[in-house]
Amino acid sequence: MGDSDHKGARTTVRTITDLARLAGVSPGTVSRALAGKSLVNAQTREKIVALAREHGFRPNQMASGLRRQKTGVIGVVIPLGHDIRQQISDSFFMTLLGFLADELTHEGYDLMLRRVVPDSDEDWLDRFIGSGMIDGVIVIGQSDQFERIEEVAESYTPMVVWGNHQEGQRHCVVGTDNRLGGRLAVEQLIAGGAKRIAFLGDTGPMEFAARFAGAQDVAARLGVAPVMPLATHLSPDRAGEEIAGHLAAHLRAQGGRDIDGIFAATDTLAALCLTELRAQGLSVPGDVRLVGFDDLPIARQTVPPLTTVRQDIAAGARGLVDLLLRRLAGETTESLVLPPELVLRETA
Incomplete structure (x- = not known):
C-alpha cells in the first residue's frame, strides 16, 4: 500500500509518530535519524529523510503543529x-x-x-x-x-x-542548585560535631549525585572522613528494610558506631531513617545527627522536627x-x- 491507502489518498504526515508508522520504525528511530545520529544505520536514515522530504515534514514541524x-x-x-x-x-x-x-x-x-x-x-x-x-x-x-x-x-x-x-x-x-544544597547539609552536620557522615540514597540520578558531590566537597575542605554512600531505593517497600540494614551494620555493629551524622537524599528517606533510629534505641540528635532534603510538609511533622535543605x-x-x-x-x-x-x- 506504500504511503497511500486503497483509494489512493495520500497519507498525512504531521508528527514524528506519523512518519515512523510510514517508515515502519519507532518514533525514536525517526527522531535520531532526523537529528543525524550515527546510531541509525545509513540505509534506514536515508529512507526516513527521503520520506520526510517527500511529505514536507521538518523536525520542528511537530512543535509547530501542536501549537496550531x-x-x-x-x-x-x-x-x-x-x-x-x-x-x-x-x-x-x-x-x-x-x-x-x-x-x-x-x-x-x-x-x-x-x-x-x-x-x-x-x-x-x-x-x-x-x-x-x-x-x-x-x-x-x-x-x-x-x-x-x-x-x-x-x-x-x-x-x-x-x-x-x-x-x-x-x-x-x-x-x-543541588551541589550547594549538599554542601549546606554537611556543613551543618560538621558544625554540630559530626565527623563520620553517611549519605543515604542512590548516587546515580543526577540530582542525588550532585547532592552527594556537594557533601564530599565539604568533607574534603573541612578535613573529615569522606562521606560514606549508603545505597537506598526510593520505593517505600524497599527503603525501610534497606535503612534498617544500614543502621544495624554501621550503628549497632560490634566494635562501636562508625557513623555520627546522616545526610538523607530526600525528606522521605530522612523520615524513614528517623523512625528506624528510634526503633533501634538511638536518639536524634544525641546519638546521630540527621539532615534531609526538600523541606516537604513531613519535615515539620516528624518527632523531632527535621532539619533539612529547602528547595522552593x-x-x-x-x-x-x-x-x-x-x-x-x-x-x-x-x-x-x-x-x-x-x-x-x-x-x-
Missing part, C-alpha cells in the same frame, strides 16, 4: 529509569504536581500525567510529544534519561525539565510553567537554577 492545534493540555511525564518501583504518590512528586496543577489551571491549561519506565519503553518521550494530544511537555526528573532528553531537545522546543543543570546541555531545566518547589512550579509558555510562544529560554536554603529544626 492548541489542545489546551500540557503533558507532565515522570520517567523512573533509576527506580522502577518508586511511586507517583511519593511526597515530593505529589507536592510538585499540586503546584503545577494550580499554575497550569491558572493559565487555562489542563494537565495530562504519565509515569513511564524507560527500560521497557525506549521511545517514551517521542511518542508522548508526537501524540497530538498535548501542546508542550514538562518532564519531572532526568532519572537516567539525560541523553534521551537531550536528543529530543534538538528538534522539540516546547519542553522544560525539572532536574539538575549541567553546563552546555541543550534542554531547558528548572531546579535547585512552589517557585519551581511557577518557573516550569512560565518557561514552557514562553517557549510555546517561540522564545528561547535559559535554565532557571534556584538557591537552596538550610532550614534548622531539631535533628541537627
Whole structure:
C-alpha cells in the first residue's frame, strides 16, 4: 500500500509518530535519524529523510503543529529509569504536581500525567510529544534519561525539565542548585560535631549525585572522613528494610558506631531513617545527627522536627510553567537554577 491507502489518498504526515508508522520504525528511530545520529544505520536514515522530504515534514514541524492545534493540555511525564518501583504518590512528586496543577489551571491549561519506565519503553518521550494530544511537555526528573532528553531537545522546543543543570546541555531545566544544597547539609552536620557522615540514597540520578558531590566537597575542605554512600531505593517497600540494614551494620555493629551524622537524599528517606533510629534505641540528635532534603510538609511533622535543605518547589512550579509558555510562544529560554536554603529544626 506504500504511503497511500486503497483509494489512493495520500497519507498525512504531521508528527514524528506519523512518519515512523510510514517508515515502519519507532518514533525514536525517526527522531535520531532526523537529528543525524550515527546510531541509525545509513540505509534506514536515508529512507526516513527521503520520506520526510517527500511529505514536507521538518523536525520542528511537530512543535509547530501542536501549537496550531492548541489542545489546551500540557503533558507532565515522570520517567523512573533509576527506580522502577518508586511511586507517583511519593511526597515530593505529589507536592510538585499540586503546584503545577494550580499554575497550569491558572493559565487555562489542563494537565495530562504519565509515569513511564524507560527500560521497557525506549521511545517514551517521542511518542508522548508526537501524540497530538498535548501542546508542550514538562518532564519531572532526568532519572537516567539525560541523553534521551537531550536528543529530543534538538528538534522539540516546547519542553522544560525539572532536574539538575549541567553546563552546555541543550534542554531547558528548572531546579535547585543541588551541589550547594549538599554542601549546606554537611556543613551543618560538621558544625554540630559530626565527623563520620553517611549519605543515604542512590548516587546515580543526577540530582542525588550532585547532592552527594556537594557533601564530599565539604568533607574534603573541612578535613573529615569522606562521606560514606549508603545505597537506598526510593520505593517505600524497599527503603525501610534497606535503612534498617544500614543502621544495624554501621550503628549497632560490634566494635562501636562508625557513623555520627546522616545526610538523607530526600525528606522521605530522612523520615524513614528517623523512625528506624528510634526503633533501634538511638536518639536524634544525641546519638546521630540527621539532615534531609526538600523541606516537604513531613519535615515539620516528624518527632523531632527535621532539619533539612529547602528547595522552593512552589517557585519551581511557577518557573516550569512560565518557561514552557514562553517557549510555546517561540522564545528561547535559559535554565532557571534556584538557591537552596538550610532550614534548622531539631535533628541537627
